[in-house]
Amino acid sequence: MLYFSPAKAAAILFTALLVCAFAVPNFFPASVVATWPAWAQRRIVLGLDLQGGSHILFEVDTEQVRKDKVASLLDDVRRALLKQPRIGYTGLTARGNSVEVKIRENSDVQQALSRLRELSQPMGGILSGSGQRTVDISDAGNGLIRLSVTDAAMTERIRQTLDQSIQKIEKRVNELGTVEPSIQRQGADRILVQVPGLDDPGRLIEIIGKTAKLTFRMVDESASVEQALKGQMPPDDEIVYGTEKEGKSPYVLEKRVLVDGEDLTDAQPAFDQQRTGQPIVTFKFNTRGATRFAQATAENVGRRFAIVLDNEVVSAPVIQTPILGGSGQISGRFTVEQTVDLAIVLRSGALPARLTAVEQRTVGAGLGQDSIEKGKIAAFVGAALVVIFMLVTYGLFGLFANIAVVINVAMIFGVLSLLSATLTLPGIAGIVLTVGIAVDSNVLIYERIREEIRGGRSPITAIDAGFTRALATILDSNITTFIAATVLFIIGTGPVRGFAVTLGIGIITSLFTAFTLTRLIVAWWVRAVRPKLVPI
């Protein structure tokens, strides 16, 4: 146990120093590190609890995604059956994840089935070969056909919704001028947005929470609002209410959309120069949008159209002259900040589904700084107490243990940097505890050596036996703590996960030092001193 070939000793020292060296970038300012080669730039990221910032968890409204998916299937079914030659049907309804339709004539059922089967595609394209399809079609007898969106297709739809949402959120968050925001998927239907340095997430939540579905539609002035509120209106119309500032007044709008937000190429906050001087948002259409808008306004001069944002009428101006230039403006008694935000969400495009903030944690920069200070003091006092205690208890061997502990902590920082891991306040606590663990390995070894000496062995064989016997115990006892740390890493989030990370890494590095470095130091000492007596 106490013999190390020069090559092995060199390998141990090299590994230890290399891992420690990865911690170096943390001690230089970021601007200096940025000039280094890319492989040397990895450093520890401070958690939001230490540097201040906002952590917001958004949830996609999966219920809405599900409804939309079923509604579009219902549209497809209608269209398929209305194709020439038409197939007569009744009772086309959505029920849960399914659409049901009853074919009038029994003789048409086969024809209907074959048309409807075209609506079902293999999952992941024809080549995937998974055998899964997007829609299950069953003939329930008596002309009743049931089409169900499969779970796989629904999951896929939610996944796509999440992907699209993440892209849009990225655009919106970046436009707010934040520094290094992180936007990640979490679980099946959630998105975690972390923005360092942001201490009032209210505006961010507002901006991300806006679906920003913009449509331009005609006001149906031939229908009376009173009648419509009683439920009597043309089938292609619907009631949409105004925004709060509009007094929430009801409008009867045509369901048909003239142009929608997808055709916008730009949106900017501005002021109404010509008339009121109020804050407005100006926008530009792409060619397709411009053509459609020009055509629609030319056909409807003198009538009103409505600008609808997220199912609320923002304004409903009268078309004075055809708008041919492909640009326009939205006014709606906005404040300046509202126009800035509206322009941001319009530029990013509409979210495919509504997002709600389900969890929000914000730490101010002041508290973060305080936590860093307190963490540092606690860590140094803790380490100092342990180091002194070891010296008093084991003397020279205590010094060996302390060297191992110092290298241990340096290695933890090295590994954390290498992984670009996040250091949190509980994470600092984890490092302090690791100091305890690292010392424990040495204590086990030293106590064993003390025992072997009392058992009458000579110094060198006692040291040898001490290491041999203690190492098995050290391995066993550390694996249990490591299991706990792993579980904590899986279930924990944020600061708690930071604790699991440092604890886990600490266990690995302390095993490394116990098995190699401490032994190497003691072996060198034995060879240099040839002790007649072990000072332990």
Added chain:
Amino acid sequence: MTSTFIWASLAVIAVLSVVAALSLVPHLHIIPPDTKFDFIRFRRISFPASALLSVVAISLYFFHGLNFGIDFKGGTLMEVQAKTGDADLAGMRSTISGLKLGDFQLQQFGGPANVLIRIAQQPGGDAEQRVAVEKVQKALGDNVEYRRVEVVGPRVSGELLQQSTVGIFVAIGAILMYLWFRFEWQFALGAMIANVHDIVLTVGFMSVTQIDFDLTSIAALLTILGYSLNDTVVIYDRIREMLRRYKKMPMPELLNISINQTLSRSVVTHLTVSLALLALLLFGGQAIHSFTATMMFGVVLVGTYTSVFIASPILIYLGVGTGRADAAQAADDKSR
């Protein structure tokens, strides 16, 4: 200020190291060698005592309850600091109660300028929780700095609680599997009983003190689990070694020798861990206070006691070394 402090402590360490290394003074033996405490006999007191304490802890949990933080209960937590002077607790209380947000608590936190505001979960959905925050921020205005604002919606809190409970059971299960693999099943079972005992007592402690029970408490519980086992495993390792070496030694004697031989290590290790925890408790600040306090109780008080007085003696009842059962009984009778 901190850096001076750090350098000063480093200097002290350096000087002490040199002194210790050079003088090779006789070292501190906290536990004298060759102790012969009869730990096993003490089981007649420790087992009933532990059983009683466990029952007390469980009843506390059911009748006194835990002080669930917003992680598990949902709601809003805000830490504010008065920009000048001390915080006006009474004024804040009346301001917030005017907002009609249901249950809320105000509490001094750390210094006199800092106040922790807790607001119960608002009826409705996730959006309503945010509205509550905005109302409070509007009402308190610019006189305070918002150091921390946490809002946990109803669904997330439910999931966190469920995940944490599952996590603890998974951890216990995984460790059980590992011990079963490394030792015989009796050892795994013994460690498990000791483990559950630790968790139950710690939960009782959290109930008595009404410390915030949040995600960091789960971290503390899992760490206690790991540490207490760490200790138990060290003693079990020794017991296994002794079982192999002395084929005929009666169990109580064998267990006593094993515990006594590892006693010095147990005590030294726990002293180092408590020193580290003490520093965290005193200087780590309010944010991790409940975490370190729980850990201090679990690791230092319960963990050590359990490995020595519960985990090891229980092996007798689980039938470790059944071949020696007669001898064990005889030895026990004789010592009476």
